[in-house]
Amino acid sequence: MSNAPAEQLPEEEIDLAAANEIIDKYLTLPGNLMPVLQGIQDEYGYVPKPTIDLVAERLNVYPSQIYGVLTFYAQFHLKPRGRFIIRVCVGTACHVSGAPRIVETFFEKVGIGHAETTPDLRFTFEKVACLGACGMAPLAMVNDDTFGKMTVQKVDDIIAEYSQRPM
Amino acid sequence: MVNLTIDDKQVTVPKNTTIFDAAKAAGIRIPILCHDKKLNPFGGCRMCLVEVEQMKGRQIPACTTPVTEGMIVRTMTDEIAKARKLVLELLLLKHPVDCPVCDAAGDCDLQNLTYEYQVNSNRFTDEKFHHAIDYDNPLIERDMNRCIHCGKCARICDEIVSFGAYTFISRGIEAKMGTQFDGPLNCEFCGSCVSVCPVGALLARPFKFKARWWAMDKVKSVCSYCGTGCQLTLGVKDNKVLTTIYDENQGFHNGQLCTRGRFAYQFVNSDKRLTTPLMKKNGALVEVTWDEALNAVQQRLASAKTAGDVAGLVTPRLTNEELFVFKKLFKDGLGSENYDHSAGYAHSALSKGAVESIGVAASSAVIADIQKTGLLLVVKSDAYETHPVVGFEINLGVKRKDVDLRIISDKKGKLTKLPGAKTYLNIPGTETLLVNALAKTLVDENLVDAAAASITGFEEWKKSLDGAAPEQVAGICGLTADEIKTLARDYVKAEKALLLLPLGLGYPGHTKELAQALFNLSFAAGKHGKEGCGVLLLAEKNNSQGAVDLGLYPVAGGKDAAAIIDGCAAGSIKTLYVAGENLVVSYPNRKKVEAALDKVDFLIVQDLFLSETAALADVVLPACSFAEKEGTFTSAGKAVQKVNRAIKPVGQAKSDFEIFNTLYVNLSGKPAVADPKAAFAEITASVPAYAGLTYETLGDAGVVVVPAMTPKFAVAPGAAPTAEVGKMALVTGSALYHCGTMSLYGEGPMHVCPAGYVEIGREDAKRLTVQDDDLVTVTSAAGAVKLKVKVGSRMPEGVVFAPYHFADQSVNSIASGESVTWVTISK
Structure with a gap:
């Protein structure tokens, strides 16, 4: 990833009213950049480019600095994320219990790789280091739902289940 | 003062000095990569590691550690040499080591230190970076493969230039120096980042492959663009000026230059030069x-x-x-x-205004006063565009010396965005009225300095302010009476306060009267003849003064x-x-x-x-x-x-x-x-x-000359220009990249700003249904010109701006030397 040129962010038109409200809320707070960006991510699911320009202008922070902050923290996202975030643990316990096969199966069945999102914005897939439930290894999560003792068969069930849910 | 020992040498330095600066004062050199005397200490590169006996031989960075009494410092031991060599090995791990084709060779801190520490082999191996090189702009090449992450470019762009083009992107091994959204560089192109880059990651493209650093003669001179008087070093070979060389020890500005100084020297050897009568x-x-x-x-x-x-x-x-x-x-x-x-008028603030007000055609302050003052009132944000390096001084004053920056301006600009800066947007051409209203506030609220009454012309001047009260002129100037009064009170309350006014061919409204009104205000507030006080009139050209x-x-x-x-x-x-x-x-x-x-x-x-x-x-x-x-x-x-x-x-x-x-x-x-x-x-x-x-x-x-001054209150009436119904107010001035018409023969400015334009605010652009780069006809009573549109957030509604430098479709075809030209704009 380090050697690849950054992907161009899509030009998009979004409603900035919510972002403006978030900025209003924190405007006078010292060190307000982080809560504003977190608020925007909560609201939009990611941090859209137009909101970065807006935050830069209203908080009088360089857009470059905001971009630096957003790329420093793994928890910020610059592109739209799926409605359902599939996380598969690849920590030590899960790894020895077969996590690599679970990951591969997800790749194959959902058709996306690590940190990617399906074009219909239903799924985002992520490998994560440890979810803190090693006793249930291998472990997967979809949003806040937990699936322990994962098997290749269960992958199909999970995909089927969340493909039906409303967006 | 603090006493310490560095390499067995007794050193006495002021409190809060760093070990690095203390050693430098004692003539002891400590190697650095990320440190620059103009920038805040960073402590990122670890080249300046030294040992302090009291810290049990632990290695600490000299550039960020303040000295303490009795400190015993060693700047070179076998352990330190080993540590520095390790730093260099790690830096060279990812660096392409393409010195033969690198313009920085010979003037590269990494190359020089690698040589000095004899790093002729590397214990580590890793894949090199393959970052795409940014050739998008014609002035600054960014090859991030050569970058050593010293962060100087980002820091100088933030701390001194206040543009903030650069940032560290991502984390750990993936981190790189980048721009917003990792896009191409799009900035003021002052080249400050190039000047401080310790390696060849940032290069001046006009100079690329022109000459080896060591093959050039270095000649000290003074920039021939604006009146700031920046000193520069010309890199000369074969009777050609090939570049300007950064020397951090030159001038009040420590070698800092703007686009013109750094990238506009090409007019000297331009093939358009006249060579025969x-x-x-x-x-x-x-x-x-x-x-x-x-x-x-x-x-x-x-x-x-x-x-x-x-x-x-x-x-x-x-x-x-x-x-x-x-x-x-x-x-x-x-x-x-x-x-x-x-044109006569561009110097009348000095030759007529100052002559009457202080008895000599000069400012009553010097550039050094900017950082020594408490409150700086700038008349027109354009001071940044006309004198960019003075602008850097203002940035530094605001950020490091807590200078309270106030701006009276007909448009927003770089200065109005500085932290804590307060902007008072006035109706164009009403500056003199406004300054007189500030003075009138002092008179009405008994805030006039006791000594002012004994200055010649005081009573007459006081009388001339009848009718200049904030309430009477507020509406005409576009401010509220309260704003005017508060500004006046803040100005007089500040222990030191400085007034600043740029002059030039683009500013016919910066008249004798405006300068005198400013001088009067400084006398009335007792802000004259003292350090950090007075009026600084920025004459336009290199030798206007x-x-x-x-x-x-x-x-x-x-x-x-x-x-x-x-x-x-x-x-x-x-x-x-x-x-x-x-x-x-x-x-x-x-x-x-x-x-x-x-x-x-x-x-x-x-x-x-x-x-x-x-x-x-x-x-x-x-x-x-x-x-x-x-x-x-x-x-x-x-x-x-x-x-x-x-x-x-x-x-x-x-x-x-x-x-x-x-x-x-x-x-x-x-x-x-x-x-x-x-x-x-x-x-x-x-x-x-x-x-x-x-x-x-x-x-x-x-040598900065300080002429003898004799203050005198001069009656300086102001008048608002008569607005013409249904027309927009065109104000002229200087573009950031240009100075006069000479910069039209400098490659740098012409790459970035090749032609005239008319800058229009967003609301007006919407109303006129025009957007960036649309060609519009700007018509005044004197004539019409076709100019490209630049839409931005700087211009208030009803006001447009056009720079005066350009020969084709020159703005003087429509402007006749009034402070405001009334125009209509049509597609």
């Missing part, structure tokens, strides 16, 4: 010998002397010595006082620039000698100027280029640029600084000094002024402020 024969300019050209000029001037119908317009870009001989030529050689510069110091304007009876143009039109001036001025483009009302020049019987133009004015001449004499001559410039901050000859004259060009001198000798019958040094000696004898100066005392650093 030209004469008009059968309606066309043809090449002639110097003898023929000078004979023609001399004969004409001799007869014009008898007829008394000669006048001269000279550019304040010439050296003091040249201006001095020009004046001698006119006074003694031609018996005429019809000479002026800068010198030109007024030497009196290059009619003092007794002669015609000023406007009268000269009128005289040409009326037929009373038949011979006009223009040296370096491009009045067709830069003087107000182009049509009028062209018509006047058309009437002149004999037009002599002496210039570097075949300018729009030179093209109309009967004789064109090729002159030398600043790089080809010796002399002095006086900056807006009154620093008299030495210009040194870096190259031989281009083609057959002769210095203005030599040309004026020849004509002076032949027309006056008096002996020549031997050389610039002799001229300077005569100047110091006749200009009181320069008394006692010699080339030797100027040295490389120059």
Whole structure:
């Protein structure tokens, strides 16, 4: 990833009213950049480019600095994320219990790789280091739902289940 | 003071000094990569690790650690050498080590330290970076593969330039120095990042592959663009100025330059330079010998002397010595006082305003006062555009010295975005009214300094402020009375307060009266004659201050620039000698100027280029640029600084000094002024402020002269321009990248800002249904021009801005020298 040129962010038109409200809320707070960006991510699911320009202008922070902050923290996202975030643990316990096969199966069945999102914005897939439930290894999560003792068969069930849910 | 020992040497330094600075003061060198004396300590590169005995031999960074009493520091031990070598090995792990094709080779801190620490092998191996190189802009090349993550570019862009183009992107091994959204660089292109880059990651593209660093002669000089008076070092090879070299020890600005200083030197060796004299024969300019050209000029001037119908317009870009001989030529050689510069009005704030207010044509403050003041009131945010490096001083003052920045301006700008800056957007052309209203507040609220009453003219001035009360002018100025009153109270309450006003051909509204109103305000508030106080009038060109110091304007009876143009039109001036001025483009009302020049019987133009004015001449004499001559410039901050000859004259060009001198000798019958040094000696004898100066005392650093001042309250009435219904207010001025018309021959500015434009606010753009790069017709009573639209958030509704530098579709085709030009804009 380090050697690849950054992907161009899509030009998009979004409603900035919510972002403006978030900025209003924190405007006078010292060190307000982080809560504003977190608020925007909560609201939009990611941090859209137009909101970065807006935050830069209203908080009088360089857009470059905001971009630096957003790329420093793994928890910020610059592109739209799926409605359902599939996380598969690849920590030590899960790894020895077969996590690599679970990951591969997800790749194959959902058709996306690590940190990617399906074009219909239903799924985002992520490998994560440890979810803190090693006793249930291998472990997967979809949003806040937990699936322990994962098997290749269960992958199909999970995909089927969340493909039906409303967006 | 703190006493410590560094390498067995006793050192005493002030509290809060870092070990690095203490060692430097003691002449002990500690290697650095990420440290710069202009920037806040960073402590990122770990090259400056030293051992402190009290810290049990632990290695600590010298650049961020303050000294303590009794500290025993070792800057070099076997362990330190090992640690530094490790740092270098790790840096070289990802670095491409492509020194043979790197422009920084020879001037690269990484290369030099690698050599010094003999890192001839690396214990580590890893894949190199494959970052794409940013060739998107024509001035700065960014090769992040060579970057060592010292962060200096980001810090200088933030701390000093206040643009913030750079940031660290991502984390850990993936981290790289980048821009917003990791896009191409799009900034002010001042090149500060290039100047501090310790390696070849950031390079000046115009200089790429031009010469090896060590193969160039380095000649110290002074920038010949704006009045800031930045010192620079020219990199010279084969009689060509190839680049400007960064020297952090030069000038008040520590080597810091703007786009013009760094990237606009190419006019010197431009292939558009005039290389031979030209004469008009059968309606066309043809090449002639110097003898023929000078004979023609001399004969004409001799007869014009008898007829008394000669006048001269000279550019304040010439050296003091040249201006001095020009004046001698006119006074003694031609018996005429019809000479002026800068269209007359661009210096009237100094030559008329300051002369009456403080008894001398100068500011009552110097540039160093900016960082020493408590409150800085800038009239027009354009001060950043006209004098960018003064702008850097303001940035530093605000960020490091807590200067309370206030801006009265008809538009927003870079300065209005600085942290804590308060902007008062006024209706264009009402500045004098507004400044008088500030003074009136002091009078009404009994805030006038006790000493002010004893200054000449106090009572009369006080009376003249009747009708200038905030309540009476607030509506006209576009501010509220409360805003005016608060600003006045804050100004007087500040222990030190400084007023700043940029001048120039683009600012006809910055008049004698406005300058006087500012001086009056400073006297009334007791903010005069003290450190960090006074009025700083930023004269436009490199030697504008010198030109007024030497009196290059009619003092007794002669015609000023406007009268000269009128005289040409009326037929009373038949011979006009223009040296370096491009009045067709830069003087107000182009049509009028062209018509006047058309009437002149004999037009002599002496210039570097075949300018729009030179093209109309009967004789064109090729002159030398600043790089080809010796002399002095006086900056807006009154620093008299030495210009040194870096190259031989281009083609057959002769210095203005030599040309004026020849004509002076032949027309006056008096002996020549031997050389610039002799001229300077005569100047110091006749200009009181320069008394006692010699080339030797100027040295490389120059001398800031402080003239004696006698304050006097001068009545300075203001008036609002009469708005024309349904029209927009066009204000003219300077673009950030340009200065006068000379920068049109510098590659750098022309890459970034190649043509004139009209800047329109978002709301107005919506109303006019225009967007960026649309071609619109801007029509005033004087004429119409087609300009490209630039939409931005700087302009208030109803106000538009256009820079004045450009020859094609020049703004003086529609502007006639009023503070505001009323225009309509149509697609």
